[in-house]
Amino acid sequence: MIRQNRKNVKRNTGILIALLIIVLVILGLLFFFEEEEISQREDGFRDADAPIPEEQIGGRIENGIHAETGLIEGEGLKLVIGHCTACHSAKIITQNAADREGWKKMIRWMQETQNLWDLGEHEDIILDYLAENYAPKKRGRKPPLGEIEWYELKN
């Protein structure tokens, strides 16, 4: 009888310890995830009142394209990433095209109305980069429909 009781106590203690471990693991995981989430969010919500420091800009290039931003590799790339993508996505650069004067106009507009800072000695390098890599390509007023994916349409 006593032996039986002792056995029961031993088993209960075992279960209790196992439960305690599970609870600790869950708490630990929750804490870990929460911390990780928050630090990720912090990154996404930095103040955009200065260029991104160069050491924070990754440099992986694939087929002549900067992997993280989609920008064309070239002299001035890191300056463009640092000054331009602190505020907005690089996609607004890659989808646009203009000559040097056109890009300069956009920069002036951003400086006058959108809190962009003075680019100082970087301005010329940035303008050269944009005018070189994102120049307008001549096209007609209603060019042919391109890149059509043909498919069979059944009634």
Added chain:
Amino acid sequence: MKKQQSRQERRKFLRKAGISGFAALLGADIVFALPRGYIPIALEAKDPQSLFGKHPDMVTLNDQPWNVEAQAHLLDDKVTPDDKMFIRNNGLVPESIDVENWSLTIRGEAVNQEKTYSLKELKEKFPKHTYQLVLECGGNGRAEYFPPADGNQWTIGAVSCAEWTGIRLRDLLNEVGVKANAIYVGYHAADTHLSRDPNKEPISRGIPIEKAMEDETILAFQMNGKDIPLVHGHPLRLIASGFPASVSGKWINGLSIRDKIHDGEKMAPPSYSIPCETVEPGTSVPNEKMCVIEKMPVKSLITYPKIGAMIKEGQKLPIRGHAWTAEERISKTEYSIDFGASWKPCRTAAPKNRFAWQHFDAEIDFPKKGYYEIWVKATDNTGAAQPMLTPGWNPKGYINNSCHRIAIKVT
């Protein structure tokens, strides 16, 4: 310190938002409970499908700020569902929406007294109205202009016609009391400027007082019978169809009744403005020679079939789509299979209400095998019709209403 504060803010937001808040954010239901403080991984994602519940074929033009457009065939529904509605943002989507404490303050030099209403009061105090209303971005079609115009390169998909429910702006303004010198209503909203400067509004546009007093100009709190999705303006959005969609401000928490044209952010040229007198393509136009766009031009879209259909000789081809105008109504839609040499009529349905798009359809016989383009042209009650070429060039590439076309092969 700052980090600590923002962490506390976030916790506060999480407690307030709860699961339903996340569901609104994600555009989908979350079926299992989340531990407090846990942010779903989808919020970290950089695609509009997991973030906003958008259709996978929607095209992302920009992800900071978010700008996403539809393709023609995605807009085939008579009433645009939220997963196929384009996203246009000038700033960052608000992080936290406190529906319980949301309020709207009406102020300005042309209002009798400043007055604040809670969202609940707005919903309970005024009669509700539901309309199908077209929203089209002023820059829809910008990608077609040459020389290129800067900005998001919208092709044809920055347009929608959802069903919006809310109260008439007129009813609200009449209760608040507007002075005789009121000429413009500007909006203020809860979004954040890209620079994160808290003193800067990303966009604060507006409408002339006559537009504010129209039946279909509403302060909406529902889209397609449900709370407006976060990215489309939850919990309160101004809808003024027929004008560039930028006047239909999202996340509205203030209105200014002005005795002059509202001078908020993105009201001044060159934003949403075109040269007062037409110019040669590529001309540099000074701001004082630019005029703010009001009415959007007549336009149409072929939503079926998807471009690239191949059919057998002798097979009839059904086509359909929508046409819309800022005027009274679309009076006719026509199609051409010979590059505009000849036009044949489509059937055109009556609009559900003013500013709803009207559905057209036709069945086409092709004379012989070959490559064809189907072009559609809409004409409205004023006699205005769509051009086949891009219309007058303007520096920012607005109001391109040239005909839509799709390619077909008969084999």
